[in-house]
Amino acid sequence: SQWGEENLQALSIQEGEDVTMNCSYKTYTTVVHWYRQDSGRxxxxxxxxxxxxxxKRSGRLRATLDTSSQSSSLSITAAQCEDTAVYFCATASSSFSKLVFGQGTSLSVVP
Amino acid sequence: GPKVLQIPSHQIIDMGQMVTLNCDPVSNHLYFYWYKQILGQQMEFLVNFYNGKVMEKSKLFKDQFSVERPDGSYFTLKIQPTALEDSAVYFCASSLAGQSSYEQYFGPGTRLTVL
Known part of the structure; x- marks a missing residue:
């Protein structure tokens, strides 16, 4: 598998907290995608x-990539209830970019 | 943002029947993909398609599976005959280009139940 000891974790945090999700990959990649999946979508x-x-930062999101350890993380600052979703990391393993997804993290943000 | 549509949203069929899943990709996209997701498991790549041809397929893309996009209309995934293990949610995606840094836009999925 492309992915190592990965994470279908389920995390539950309170609104306003910070959270970090991690994943590691086995094979060489030039890019890591982080996707969010809402229920039914x-x-x-x-x-x-x-x-x-x-x-890389985007609003309250921060992604890191460590190619030496072949790992990536996604952090959400001051999580809000609307951040509740499943978060996947994915690598694109070929020039025709099939995405290889990790297990995902089910994040629940409660008031 | 750009939207990928999938029809139908749900399909229930008997084992051994044929099923066709339809995808309406983003209009100017050139690369098309199908992924399979079994409940509670990770999304898995099935096949990608460009310029009328399958470019790459996974071992999940069995001989009973086929894809096509006749005349630039729907991008379809056909399964004939279906098996119980084909029950899953199938996601279509499209991208403007094939390089790894290009975003793939996903449809909402078709939930296939094979009885």
Missing amino acids: GPALIILIRSNERE
């Missing part, structure tokens, strides 16, 4: 980080 890209970037 398809995944939607929320942030993409390239191998020449160690960190």
Whole structure:
């Protein structure tokens, strides 16, 4: 599998808290995609980080990529109830970019 | 933002029947994908398609599976005959280009139940 000891975790946090989700991958990649999937919907890209970037920010989201340890993380600052979703990391393993998804993290943000 | 549509949203069929899942990709996109997600499990790549041809397929893309996009209309996934293990949610995606840094836009999925 592309992915290592991955995470269908279920995390529950309170509104206003920060949260970090991690994943590691086994094979070389040039980019890590982070997708969010709401119940009953398809995944939607929320942030993409390239191998020449160690960190990428988008609003309250922060992604990191460590190519030496082949790991990536997604942090959400001051989580809100609408952040409740399943979050997936994915690598694109070929020039025709099939996405290889990790197990995902089910995040629940409660008031 | 750009939307990918999938028809139908749910399909229930008997094992051995044929089923066709339809996808209406983003209008100017050139690359098309199907993924399979079994409840509670990770999304898995089935196949990608460009310029009328399958570019890459996974071992999940069995001989009973086929894809096509006749005359630039729907991008379809056909399963003939279906098996119980084909029950899953099937997601279609499209992208403007094939490089790994391009976003894939996903449809809402078709839930297939094979009885």
